[in-house]
Amino acid sequence: MTKRLSELLALHWSGEISDEEKAELDELLLQHPGDWLKAGQLEQLVFSKVTADEEDKVNSLIDRVSNIIGDENRPQLPLMPATAPRRFRARTLLVALLLLVAGGGMLFTWLYRAQGYKIVTTDVGMKTKIRLADGSSIILNAGSTLRYPEKMDKGIREVYLNGEAFFDIKHAASRPFIIHAEKMDVRVLGTSFNVRAYKEEDFEETAVISGAVEMVVKEDKQVIRIAPNEKVLLHKNADHEKTKTNNTTAATGKQAAAIERSPLSPISAADSNHVLETAWLNNQLIFQNETLSTIAQRLERWYGVKIVIRDPQLAALRFSGRADNVSIEKLLNILQEIQPFKYSVQDDIVTIN
Amino acid sequence: MTRSSKDQDYSSFWMWGDLTAFKEIMKAFTASLKYFACSIVGNEAEAEEIVADVFIKIWQQREHITPPESLQYYLFKAVKNTALNYLKSNGRRSAHYSAWEIQVNPHRSQSPEDILISKEQVDQIRDAIQSLPPRCRQIFILVKEEGLTYEQVAVLLDLSKATVNVQMTLALKKIWAALGTTIKYSYS
Numbered sequence: 001m002t003k004r005l006s007e008l009l010a011l012h013w014s015g016e017i018s019d020e021e022k023a024e025l026d027e028l029l030l031q032h033p034g035d036w037l038k039a040g041q042l043e044q045l046v047f048s049k050v051t052a053d054e055e056d057k058v059n060s061l062i063d064r065v066s067n068i069i070g071d072e073n074r075p076q077l078p079l080m081p082a083t084a085p086r087r088f089r090a091r092t093l094l095v096a097l098l099l100l101v102a103g104g105g106m107l108f109t110w111l112y113r114a115q116g117y118k119i120v121t122t123d124v125g126m127k128t129k130i131r132l133a134d135g136s137s138i139i140l141n142a143g144s145t146l147r148y149p150e151k152m153d154k155g156i157r158e159v160y161l162n163g164e165a166f167f168d169i170k171h172a173a174s175r176p177f178i179i180h181a182e183k184m185d186v187r188v189l190g191t192s193f194n195v196r197a198y199k200e201e202d203f204e205e206t207a208v209i210s211g212a213v214e215m216v217v218k219e220d221k222q223v224i225r226i227a228p229n230e231k232v233l234l235h236k237n238a239d240h241e242k243t244k245t246n247n248t249t250a251a252t253g254k255q256a257a258a259i260e261r262s263p264l265s266p267i268s269a270a271d272s273n274h275v276l277e278t279a280w281l282n283n284q285l286i287f288q289n290e291t292l293s294t295i296a297q298r299l300e301r302w303y304g305v306k307i308v309i310r311d312p313q314l315a316a317l318r319f320s321g322r323a324d325n326v327s328i329e330k331l332l333n334i335l336q337e338i339q340p341f342k343y344s345v346q347d348d349i350v351t352i353n
Numbered sequence: 354m355t356r357s358s359k360d361q362d363y364s365s366f367w368m369w370g371d372l373t374a375f376k377e378i379m380k381a382f383t384a385s386l387k388y389f390a391c392s393i394v395g396n397e398a399e400a401e402e403i404v405a406d407v408f409i410k411i412w413q414q415r416e417h418i419t420p421p422e423s424l425q426y427y428l429f430k431a432v433k434n435t436a437l438n439y440l441k442s443n444g445r446r447s448a449h450y451s452a453w454e455i456q457v458n459p460h461r462s463q464s465p466e467d468i469l470i471s472k473e474q475v476d477q478i479r480d481a482i483q484s485l486p487p488r489c490r491q492i493f494i495l496v497k498e499e500g501l502t503y504e505q506v507a508v509l510l511d512l513s514k515a516t517v518n519v520q521m522t523l524a525l526k527k528i529w530a531a532l533g534t535t536i537k538y539s540y541s
Contacts, residue, residue: 001529009529010522014496016503038532041470045478045528047497048456049388057401058383062376065405069412070372214420223420 001035004028009039121145122163124304127280132157135170136177141280143198143301164196166281171211184234187214193226194277200297207231207264207277217259224259231277233260267322285323285331292317292335292352299350303328310353314341366415379408382425385499386432389509392491393436393447403439407431426505433509455482455490470532477531485527489520496521 008025011017017025029036122128122140130138133152140146144163152158157169157177169177171190179186181197183204191211197204206215206226213226217234226232235258265276265288279286285302287295293315296307305328309315317339323331328350332343343352366374383404390400407428411418421427440447457478459470482490488510495506496517503517510517 001526006522006526006529007518010518010525013525014503014521015500016518038529041474041532042525042528044459044470046458047482047493048458049384049494049498054384057387058380061383061387061401061405062379065379065408065412066372066376068405068409069375221422225416225419227416 002028005032005035009042013042117147118150119145119147124301134172134175137168139166139281141165141301142304161195161197163198164194164280166192166194166278168192183218183236185216185218187216188212196277198297198301201294202236203233204236205231205233205277207275209264209275209278222259224261226261229264229275231262231264233262234258235260283325287322288320289318290320291315292319295319295335296352299328299331305345305348305350307350307352310351311341314339314352317341375408375412378424382428386428388494389429390432390436393433394440394445399439400436403432403435407435410435423505425499426501429499429501429505429509455479455494457482474532477533478528481527481531482524485524489524492517492520493524 005025005028008017008021008028011021012025029039120128120130120140122142122144124143126142128140130140130146130148132138132148134157136157138146138159141164144161144165146159146161146163146165148159155175157172157175158180159178160180162182167177167179167188169188169190169192173189175189177188177190179195181195181204182199184197184206186193186195186206188211191213192209193211193213194207194209195205196207206213208226208228208230210228212228215224215226215232215234216222217224224232267274267276267279267284267286274282276286276288285298287298293309296309296315299305300307319335319338321334321338323334326334329345332350335341336343341352343350345351366378386404386407387397387400390403391397394400394403411428411431437447457475459475482493485493492506492510492512495501495509496503501509503514503521506512506517507514
């Protein structure tokens with residue numbers, strides 16, 4: 001046997017061979033039928049460690065570990081969602097929706113069918129609730145689109161989201177529910193959580209109210225588990241920074257910058273059931289240290305207006321505050337009191353300067 | 354090329370902290386991990402302790418661990434770190450112990466095209482493997498039995514990928530020689 005043949009055979013044998021090397025090996029074996037036959041024998045060999053009483057030992061180790069972790073296991077299993085506050089929230093939302101539908105001339109939802117999919121789109125300034133055949137419900141925030149199959153697959157439940165939605169997914173252990181967004185997939189078996197993935201925003205976010213959720217970053221297939229009362233924010237322009245700082249920063253630092261994990265933000269210290277991330281369900285507009293330009297994006301969706309900020313310095317100003325069901329003029333007046341600026345409204349265009 | 358990798362879908366453990374799934378994981382990996390731990394600390398009782406520790410820690414931390422791409426490799430690395438910490442706290446050095454004997458068997462599902470391997474050949478191959486240096490034998494087990502890649506084995510044993518390659522080539526040559534030079538009946 002030549003040196004090259006043994007090298008190639010070892011690589012093949014270990015599953016490390018490349019396509020080119022495999023072609024070279026095949027060529028060599030073709031020339032030497034004796035080696036070819038022996039290579040065939042080699043393939044048939046199975047190797048294993050000698051394990052005499054191993055199975056008993058393995059079982060006793062498993063029992064020992066199970067006993068230690070078993071005590072902690074019991075209260076852990078059923079993660080009951082906090083139903084009472086949510087039911088209340090759903091009812092207020094329904095009232096709000098009825099009011100919106102009754103009073104809103106410019107608001108509409110549309111629904112059409114395409115290639116076996118239903119597509120629900122909410123216009124600016126409105127929300128809508130979708131019920132799926134499996135009992136799950138989805139509330140779609142303003143300016144969002146949800147696409148889902150008319151007939152859900154038996155093995156897997158999949159929907160596509162652009163925008164923001166609150167999901168309350170019926171548990172079905174054998175049928176994972178997957179939400180496809182632009183940069184991430186969110187996988188669950190059954191739970192309630194909020195997904196925010198607007199194309200025009202520079203991040204995508206998953207906030208979990210109850211149950212366990214997995215977020216898969218599409219780019220690098222990284223899987224991130226999100227616990228209840230936790231959210232994970234994925235910065236879209238991370239690629240950007242990556243190419244810019246590629247030569248200087250360590251790889252780990254970059255990853256940490258692209259993905260941000262934090263607890264959900266309670267609206268007030270007294271009320272831990274209501275969090276900022278799902279405040280939109282109650283028609284509450286809440287800002288926590290957000291720049292005027294990001295607030296403007298939200299107001300555009302919320303009120304169905306176009307907002308132009310002429311002064312970049314103003315656009316970078318940060319605001320915190322809360323508004324429940326107020327007109328946009330009222331809201332802008334409140335913001336003016338925090339930080340002085342001028343604005344004018346013409347038709348549906350608000351100009352800030 | 355088929356690998357004997359034991360990595361399956363254990364997502365129900367990671368997603369739901371499913372104890373049954375965790376027991377499956379322990380069943381699948383305990384023997385291999387114990388062997389590996391033993392090669393570092395040098396005795397079976399301590400190796401068992403280390404493997405149990407690793408499993409307990411993973412169970413307790415499951416909510417905070419990002420599910421690894423290869424659970425098998427993840428477990429091996431965890432065992433390595435735990436074993437090294439263990440040695441360090443005891444002021445000992447790695448033992449490089451690997452007394453395990455390796456079994457050789459022809460495939461169970463013999464197909465008509467397969468060339469028969471004689472009992473003598475099997476015995477000779479077993480002897481050949483036993484005569485390999487301990488390090489080589491360990492690499493051999495990690496690659497051939499566990500189905501780990503050269504890269505993974507290199508990291509686990511603090512070797513270069515090239516060394517793993519050299520050792521595997523050495524093992525192959527020994528077994529090749531043990532297979533003998535002639536296959537008489539194949540031409541008849």
